[in-house]
Amino acid sequence: MASPSITVFSLLLLLLPLSSALPSHSVLNAAEILADSGFLSMALTLEVVSQSLVPKSPSLTIFAPPDSAFKRAGQPSLSLLQLHFAPLALPLQTLTSLPAGTKIPTLQSGNSLVVTSPPSGAEISLNGVRVTTAASPIYDDGFLIILGVEDFFDPKFQFQAAAPPRIPAPGQKCGSDSSNGTGFPGASWFQGAKGAMRSNGYTVMASLLDLQLMGFKNPPTSLTVFAPVDQSVENPLLDPSVFLRHVVPCRLAWSDLVNLTEGTALPTYLDGFTIRISRSGDVLLLNGAPVYFANMYYGDSVVVHGLQESLVMPEEAAAGESSPEEGGSDSLDDESEF
Structure with missing residues (x-):
């Protein structure tokens, strides 16, 4: 199981940019906690790429598939792994608040994750894949957040979008749709x-x-x-x-x-x-x-x-x-x- 993963990690090390704003101690601590939590393949990923994860962002959210998903996928491509890295902090309370259809940027150029959580709020899912650590993150130090997911995301996932939200027209004052006429918020x-x-x-x-x-x-x-x-x-x-x-x-x-x-x-x-x-x-x-x-x-x-x-x-x-x-x-x- 280790050999295919190590090949991919070596490829990541060669191809990803060689600078990162993430504190190095965050990455090292996260790798240890991932390993202790049973996510050995993602732990190896962090250890190998270390400070070459995100060159321009001081924050990162990682969606970690289990080792069984790595075993089924064989040798995940670089672009597939990049789909699991979002260059911003996404705490669980933020993900819970996002309605279905919300796009989340990733390190895979031109491809975002899409929130597919059901209206009931009973779970969080992205690209139809359930977040398995919705009760608490695997790791969260304010800069780096790691959440478990049940499988790899499908880069070809298609979301059937609902009607777009109302947005302000360029150059105009925003409306106040949430207003109930009571004046200053409480x-x-x-x-x-x-x-x-x-x-x-x-x-x-x-x-x-x-x-x-x-x-x-x-x-x-x-x-x-x-x-x-x-x-x-x-x-x-x-x-x-x-x-x-x-x-x-x-x-x-x-x-x-x-x-x-x-x-x-x-x-x-x-x-x-x-x-x-x-x-x-x-x-x-x-x-x-x-x-x-x-x-x-x-x-x-x-x-x-x-x-x-x-x-x-x-x-x-x-x-x-x-x-x-x-x-x-x-x-x-x-x-x-x-």
Whole structure:
């Protein structure tokens, strides 16, 4: 059983890029836990490729088939193995919240996984393959998440899509479909969103949410917060536009974002600043920044997605440096239309 696997692992080592943003200790710890959990073939994969898994992403979700699946498949191809690696963190609570038809990017160029979980929520499945560790992950340190699946994914899987969700038209203000006319969302989502951000390393945006959100002239009924990780935010107190340019006036879950067309422009609370949708292969980009933690918080009125980078002003992007003065006159009290 070991020989075919070792051949594939050697091929992976030669062909995958030779750099990775994943912490090396995460990979080593995960390989040990995989082996102890009975996933010896996937453990060998991690040990061999080590830091050559994901060259541009600091996070990774691995869907690990059991050893019996490796034995049945014989010698899995490189592309088949890449279909089991998603370049973003997908905790179980995120996967549970995704409706059927949601696409998940993978390392296999041009091929995504599709959520096929039944409406009952009794299980999680992707490409028709059940996630066997739906109660708890095999490994999860915040950067690297490993979940067991009952078999290899079929790269030719076809999903019969339902009607597409409503999405905002380019250049227009988002609607508020989740609004019930009661005004500002309740305290439960407010505390829940802040708690999710603080516990995952997004304390700056949590603090800005706490300080500024109540300043809206006309309280919003739904929001999407694209929260940059703390290390990427410079001088938040000197630049009030940091919060404004990372918040969209409508609720956009991950399933909505992945169905947005290339070039869609999402309006923000910073006048004139939009978030433009693009893709690099199957990876969704917001003004060039990949989503790092999809559906970090998921509620009826508000969704929070984590970013590894801050969304910068056009002048900052062109100059390659931060300009705290830009957008300094915009505030929730003075300029917001909402």
